[in-house]
Amino acid sequence: MPFQVSKTGDVTVVDVDGQLIVGNRQELKQKVLEELEAGERKFLIDFSNTGYIDSSGLGVLVSLSKKIREKGGELRLAGLNEDLRTLFELTKLDTLFRIAESREEALQGL
Amino acid sequence: METTELTLELPSDIRSIEQAVDYVMERCSACCRHGHRLHFNFRVGLTEALANAMLYGNGHDPHKRVRVEVRVAGEEITARVTDEGDGFDPSGVPDPTHPGNLLKPCGRGIYLMRSLMDEVEFNDRGNSVTLVLRLDEGGGEPLAGGASA
Structure with a gap:
């Protein structure tokens, strides 16, 4: 499974494994939107095990x-x-997202 | 100078992109210097060209195919990606880094190609793009493509 969803406190963490x-982008979108609809509001996507992200x-x-x-x-994003x-x-998307070096750093204050 | 040529015909199935790019990368790695520009710049450029051809060029039509022609000559890689669509005007694609476009979910593929490759040229019809990457330029720096970022 390329997308593993877990909880750390009240933060929904998604680990992206591979690419x-x-x-597969729709699968990630669906998983996060399901959590959002369920009432979750704090999200962290961890790319520590991700090799590539394309424009899609x-x-x-x-x-x-x-x-x-x-x-x-x-x-928040982490582990790039x-x-x-x-x-x-x-793509200047670094100005749009809060990007942390690590999951621990991203979780601080979230 | 040793030259290697490779041609692939792919269905318009986005699931085939990863495997096709891996195959091309493997063949290119075997015949030219391994380097960051090959494994990053070229991979990104080829992946984006294939995705554009399948999604926008051929409009997801599984009956339409995408042709990939790759030529490695010395330290230069040329890849031509051609779809069976009607083509488009690449000059009409807005700059995705403009503040007004940052929140748009689409439009970054061609920009990444232009940023990371040394040359990006479309044919007049707009259904074929030729990417050129010189592996010996930029000292291995990933951002030494032909277009300004």
């Missing part, structure tokens, strides 16, 4: 961020490797 790409994957993160904010919630950070910086 977030056009072929970036698009899904943008879409989720928007929906979570509309419900008064917050989405150097290549993934480059993609966020190139």
Whole structure:
């Protein structure tokens, strides 16, 4: 399973294993939206075990961020490797998301 | 100078992208210098070109195919990705990094191609894109593509 959902306190944590790409982006979107509809408001997506995110994957993160904010919630990202950070910086999405070095750092204050 | 050429015909099935890119990367790795620009810049560029061809060019039509032609000559890789769609005007794609476009879920694929490859050229019809990456440029830095970020 590329997307593992767990809880740390009141934060919903999603671990992305492998890739977030056009072929599986809808699965991530569905999992997060299900949690959002169930009343969860604090989300952390951990990319520590992620090798690649394509533009469709970036698009899904943008879409989720928007929906979570509309419900008064917050989405943070963590664990991006150097290549993934480059993609966020190139597309200026690093200005849109709160990106932490680690899961622990992201959970602080969330 | 040693030259390697490779041609693939793919169905318009987004599930085939990962496997196709892995195969091309494996073949390219075997015949040219391993480097970050190959494994990052070229992988991103090819993946985005295939996704665009299947999703927008062929409109998910499983009966339409995508042709991938890859040529490795020395330290230069050229990939041409052609779909069977009507084409589009690449100059009409808005800049996804413009503040007004940051919240849009689409439109980053071509931008990433232009940012990470040395050359990106569409044919007149707009259904075929040619990507060129020179592996020996930029000292292995991933951002040394042809377009400004």
